[in-house]
Amino acid sequence: MERRTFRAMGTEIELLVEAEGADDALDAAEREFHRLESLLSRFRDDSELSQLNRDGSIDAGPDLLRVVELALAARERTGGRFDPTVHDAVVAAGYDRTFESVPADGADAGAPVPAGGGVRIDGNxxxxEAGVRIDLGGIGKGYAAERAAEPLATAGPCLVNAGGDIATRGGSWPVGVATGDGTLTLELFGSALATSGRDRRTWQRGGRALHHLIDPSTGASAASDVIRITVVAADAVDAEVLATSLFLAGMDDAATEANAAGVPAVIVGADGRTLLAGGLA
Amino acid sequence: MGTNHVGRLYSVALALVVFFLAWAVVAARPWSTSAADPRLKVLAAREAQLRREAQLVNRVVAHRWTAYRAALHARQAEIATAKARSSQRAASYAVAPSAGVRIVTLPPLTITRTS
Incomplete structure (x- = not known):
C-alpha cells in the first residue's frame, strides 16, 4: 500500500493505492488536484471560476462547465438546499479568503444574502444573472477526488481522501467516522463518502458563531441541530451534495429522508446523539 | 198650490245623500294630522339601524371568508409543494445506485472529517 499526502484546495489530500512503485500514478493524481484547484478556486484571481464571477459570463473549459452543471443539477434535486450561488452569502458571513486567513473573531458579519440566483448554460x-456569483468549494472537492482517482486507479485499487470527501476505485476501504462519543468504521466497496459539518470551518462575528454551511434560503449560516453528517453514495460528488442537503434538513428529518431514500448516513447531533440511517443501523 | 210630491221626494233623497257624504267626510278628517306615536318612530329607526348593521356584518363576514379561503388555498398549495419537494428529494436520492458500505470493526485506513 502506498500513501501520499499533500495540501490542495485548502485541505489535506490523502492518496492511498494498493500497489508498489505507483509514483507516476500518485504524481498524476496530485497534478490533477492542483490543476482543478487552479480552475475552480474562488480564492485564485486567475481561476476560471473567479473570471466567471468577475465578468458574469465565460466560455468555460470542460471541468468548470461540468462542475457547474453538476451543481445546478444538485440544486434541482435537493429543492434548493444545495445551491452554488451562495458565494456572496458565504463572503458576507466572513469567509472571504482561504480559511487559514479568516480571522477567528471580528466585527459583525454582513447582512445575509439569500441564494437562488440564475445561472444559464448554453453550450460551453x-x-x-446580474449580481450572482458562485462558489464550488464543496462540490469541487468531491469532483476533484473522483477525477484524481482515475489516473491513480491505473496502478491498482485506490482511495482519494480530499479533506473528508472520499472517492474509491476497486477494493474495500475501512474509513473511520467520528460519532458523538467515539468512532465507527465504515467499509466502502465501490462507493464514495463525504462529511459535512459545522465543527471545523467556524468563526465568530459580533459575538455570534458562524460557519461555512450556508442555508441558501436565508443566506446565513444554517441553523441546524446537526454537528456533522457523513453520507455514502455512488460517487463523491453525490455524497457531498447529499451530505450538505441532509445537514440543512436537521437531525430528525435527515434521518427520515436518508431512511426513505436508502442513503447510508451517520448523523451526529449537537446534543451528542448519533443516528445511523439508510440501512446502516 | 202644493209642491210636486216627486220633487219633494228627490229633494229629501238628495239631502240624505249630501248628509251622509258630509258625515263621511267629517269622519275621515283629512285635514287633521295625527300625532305619531314616538315609540313607533324609535322602533322604526332602530329597525333601520339594525338592517344597516346586518348588511355591514354580512359584508365583513363575506370579505373575511373570502380572505380566509384564499389564505387556506395558498397554505394548502404550500404544503402540497413542500410534500412534493420532499418526495422528489427522496426519490432523487434513491436514483443513485445503492452504495456499497457496511459497518466493520477493522481499524480504519483513513478517516473522514468535516472539510
Missing part, C-alpha cells in the same frame, strides 16, 4: 458558455 456560462452566464450568471
Amino acid at each position: 458558455r456560462i452566464e450568471l
Whole structure:
C-alpha cells in the first residue's frame, strides 16, 4: 500500500493505492488536484471560476462547465438546499479568503444574502444573472477526488481522501467516522463518502458563531441541530451534495429522508446523539 | 198650490245623500294630522339601524371568508409543494445506485472529517 499526502484546495489530500512503485500514478493524481484547484478556486484571481464571477459570463473549459452543471443539477434535486450561488452569502458571513486567513473573531458579519440566483448554460458558455456569483468549494472537492482517482486507479485499487470527501476505485476501504462519543468504521466497496459539518470551518462575528454551511434560503449560516453528517453514495460528488442537503434538513428529518431514500448516513447531533440511517443501523 | 210630491221626494233623497257624504267626510278628517306615536318612530329607526348593521356584518363576514379561503388555498398549495419537494428529494436520492458500505470493526485506513 502506498500513501501520499499533500495540501490542495485548502485541505489535506490523502492518496492511498494498493500497489508498489505507483509514483507516476500518485504524481498524476496530485497534478490533477492542483490543476482543478487552479480552475475552480474562488480564492485564485486567475481561476476560471473567479473570471466567471468577475465578468458574469465565460466560455468555460470542460471541468468548470461540468462542475457547474453538476451543481445546478444538485440544486434541482435537493429543492434548493444545495445551491452554488451562495458565494456572496458565504463572503458576507466572513469567509472571504482561504480559511487559514479568516480571522477567528471580528466585527459583525454582513447582512445575509439569500441564494437562488440564475445561472444559464448554453453550450460551453456560462452566464450568471446580474449580481450572482458562485462558489464550488464543496462540490469541487468531491469532483476533484473522483477525477484524481482515475489516473491513480491505473496502478491498482485506490482511495482519494480530499479533506473528508472520499472517492474509491476497486477494493474495500475501512474509513473511520467520528460519532458523538467515539468512532465507527465504515467499509466502502465501490462507493464514495463525504462529511459535512459545522465543527471545523467556524468563526465568530459580533459575538455570534458562524460557519461555512450556508442555508441558501436565508443566506446565513444554517441553523441546524446537526454537528456533522457523513453520507455514502455512488460517487463523491453525490455524497457531498447529499451530505450538505441532509445537514440543512436537521437531525430528525435527515434521518427520515436518508431512511426513505436508502442513503447510508451517520448523523451526529449537537446534543451528542448519533443516528445511523439508510440501512446502516 | 202644493209642491210636486216627486220633487219633494228627490229633494229629501238628495239631502240624505249630501248628509251622509258630509258625515263621511267629517269622519275621515283629512285635514287633521295625527300625532305619531314616538315609540313607533324609535322602533322604526332602530329597525333601520339594525338592517344597516346586518348588511355591514354580512359584508365583513363575506370579505373575511373570502380572505380566509384564499389564505387556506395558498397554505394548502404550500404544503402540497413542500410534500412534493420532499418526495422528489427522496426519490432523487434513491436514483443513485445503492452504495456499497457496511459497518466493520477493522481499524480504519483513513478517516473522514468535516472539510
